[in-house]
Amino acid sequence: MTERDIPESWSSARATEPDEITRLSRSLPIGDRVSGVPANGSTSKSVKRRKKRNSDKEQGTASTSYGKIPNWMKSWVLWTVLLALIPGSIGFISMAMLLKLPSAPNCPSIFWPLASASVRLHCAQLAASKQTVNDLLQAIALVKQLPENHPLRAEINRNLEEWSRSILQLADQSFQSGKLDEAIATARKIPQNLSADKLVDEQITKWQSIWSKGENIYQKAEEELRQAHSQSAFMVASKLLRVDNKYWQTAKYDQLNRLIVSAREDGEKLAKANGLAEDSGVDNLLKAIKIAESIGQDSYVYQKAQATIPVFGRKILALAQKKLDRRDADEALEIVGKIPASTGLKLEIEDFTAIADAQRNAWIGSVSGLETAIAQAQQIDPSRPVYDKAQKLIARWQLEIEDVANLEKARTLASQGTVSDLNAAIAQARLIPANNPRGSEARQEMGRWRAEAETIEDKPYLERAEQISFIEDVNSLQAAIAEASQIRNGRALYPEARRKIRTWTAKIQRIQDQPYLDQARQIASTGDLASAIKAAEQIASSGRALSGEAQASIDDWRGQVRARENWRKAREVALAGTPEALSEAIQLADRVPSRSLLRNDVNPAIDQWSQQLLDIARSLSESDIVQGIEIAKLVPQGSAAYSAAREQIRNWRELLKPEPEPEPQQFPEESTTTPEQQ
Structure with a gap:
């Protein structure tokens, strides 16, 4: 029986049910199953008697029906043919049945409780030959229940061992393809009372150990990727190649490599974004946000990238706050408007915008601007973090409204430009307390108005002093100084008055000390430098206007004294x-x-002394060229004899070079012959 004799739908459960047709065929006698064929053990006499009885019955019936026998039945030829044909046919059929080989059993239709061990083993081998898990299990189920003392038990046990190992091999194939649970489930289908049962637990433990090793390596590589250590992740991933599982060696290794490459690229993107953010420029921060947004959700650095986006957004907010602190509200609002929604700072941006817009109106400096700012700040919800700041600003602006009114009145008074109006404006500005929001501004305005009033009051003194100093003699200059000195310290024109007084004082000192310095210079021109220096030292040490000029002359004269001494x-x-x-x-x-x-x-x-040195060198060179060279080197650069000395030194050095030895002449060897050789 071949494999095609067992249909694919045949199962062990069905195999154990008796076939109805088989039971019916077995319940009937053999003679009844073959019509017209005698059963085993019948003889020709019984056949003749039965035929005779049949013929008697037919004759009786015929005589009853017709009253006479038909003529054809009386023919001896007919009966001779019948007697020869019927026994021959029966014999032929009997011999054919005896000589026919028994057919292979039809396994799906066998009633297994009555099947022999050889039939079970045969059908089990056919099922196992398909090498599928279910067929192997069916094969095991067919023969495992046979008695232990059965003659075929050794063959059965060998087949059971082989089929169990085949199931384990099929399970291992599932394991190698990455189906651990399926492999374990397949292995556990092997009956526990078989000899291969102990291999099941060992194999499952081995599979689980290998699988756990692969998972640990994979998880460690993923952890390295989360830490942005791509190189370490590559090294860890290479360990998968040593895992005893094709699925981990190929599919999971390739998958992990792709993840590492992708993570490294994303890590480089994130590093670039962080680098741009370090520059703290608005444009660079916006570029950094776009780069971080481009990192996909499946990336291992996705969480880091998402965490950096709000950080970059807050840096932009900080830049906007710096602009706002400098009272550049328009620029601050423009910067905030560029922050993308992906930063998740919508509420913070709204709070900043509300505060900045209110402050911009408050900085207009008018009462209406302050009232608008207060109305805007009051719209901020108490649940917002900037609510307290808004309330403080509202309180400040409410105080400013009164201060602004006083300042506007003071500015109106000061615009008249008279001393009395300026003093009245100062008095009005004093009504603003120093600790009020506009207190510092009021103090600045008061200082400016006070300076204007003092300038108006003190300017006539300076103008008269300048007119007096126009003659530029000692008396007029002293009178101008006295006039300008009436401007007291702390007044607006006091610094200018002091500058003019210093100028006029220097002119007086120059007029007074110039004759003494001229006298010292006159003495120096006669050659008496020591007396000139002594005369000028009194002016140089006085600290007056000509002290610097006198000191310069003294330094020059002392240099001349040293030059004379060196020349001597x-x-x-x-x-x-x-x-x-x-x-x-x-x-x-x-x-x-x-x-x-x-x-x-x-x-x-x-020049003369240099020439003397050269002459001495030439004289000595006649006896000692080396000594002559050393003396010629003493001729200073820039002297008239310097060029000649250098040329002479070169000539002497050429003379000192050793002459090359002449090469020995090579003469051809003369051949000498003796008389005997001739």
């Missing part, structure tokens, strides 16, 4: 005529300042 020493040293003395003399002479008149004598002397 240089000439004395040069008299020795040695290279060392000449070099020292040149150095001393070179200390004379270039602006000094002595420089006309110093420069020719330096």
Whole structure:
């Protein structure tokens, strides 16, 4: 019997029910099931007797019906043929039934309670050959109930072991494809009383351990991604390749890699957004919000991105608040209007807008503006966080309304411009308490009006002083100083009066001290620098107008004294005529300042001494070139002999270079021959 003999719908439950047709076929005698064919064990005599009885009955019936036998029944040929044909047919059929091989059992139609062990085993093997879980379980169910002492028990146990392992293999295939629960459920279908039952728990434990390992690795990689550690996540994900499960090695590993790549890209986006937000510019913050909004919900940094959006929005609010603190309400409101709704700051924006709009009206400075601001602030709901601030502003603005009225009246008085009107305006502004909202503004206005009044009162003193000082002699300047000194300290024109007094005082001092400084300069022109310095020191130490000029002259004269001393020493040293003395003399002479008149004598002397050094070097070079080079180096740069000295040094150094040795000449070897060789 082949596999196609077992229909797919055959089940073990159906296999245990007796087939109705089979029961009926077994309940009938064999002879009744084959019409016209004698049962086993019949003979030809019984057949003849039965035929004779039948013929007698027919004759009786015929004689009764017709009264005579038909002629054809009296033919001996007919009876001869019948007697030869009927027994032959019966024999042929009997032999065919005996020689026919028994057909394979039809497993779905077998009544299993009466089926033999070999039939059960055969049908079980056919079912198991399909290698499906249900068919393998049906195969096990067919044979597992057979007695332990059955002769086929060894074969049955071997098949049970094989089929159980096949079920475990099918379950492992489910496990490898990522269906852990299905694999466990399949494995647990193996009957517990089989020898392979102990393998089930071991295999399930192994599967669960492998699966748990894969899940732990996956979760750890996800945690690294949430911390924005993409490199660490890659390293953790690579451990999935060592998990003993194809599903974790392939599908889950690829899935995790895609998540890591996506998370890294999103992390870079978030880092860029944070970098833009660090600049704290409105445009950069808006760009940062857009970047954070572009990160999808399936990203591991989505929560972080969403958390940063309100932070960026509050930074924009802070920038708007700075503008508002500088009383730039229009700019502040414009900034707030750019904050996107995704920041979730709708209520905060509304509160800020209400306060800013009210303050803008209050800053107009008029009573109507303050009243409008109060009305706007009163509309803020008590449940809002800025309600207390609004109430404080309302109280402040209510005080300001009275202060503004006083200030407007004071400004009206001050606009007349007379001293009395300015004083009246100051008195009106004093009605505003210093701790009131407009107190500081009132004090500023009072200071300005007071300065205007003092300027009007003191300006005539300055004008008269300037007129008196026009002659610019000592008496007129002193009179101008006396006139300007009438302006007291703390008055508006006092700083200007002091500047003019200092100017006039300096002019007086210059007029008084100039003759003494001129006298000192006259003494210096005669060459008596020491006396000139002594005369000018009195002016330099006085701290008067010409003290700086006198000190400059003293410094110049002292420089001339030092230059003379250096020039004198240089000439004395040069008299020795040695290279060392000449070099020292040149150095001393070179200390004379270039602006000094002595420089006309110093420069020719330096040229002369330099030439002497060069001559000495040339003389010594005849016996010692190295010594000549050292002396020639003493010739100073800028002197007339410097170029010649450098050229001479180069020539001497060329002479000191060793001449290259001539290469030895190579002569061809002469061949000598002896008389014997010839």
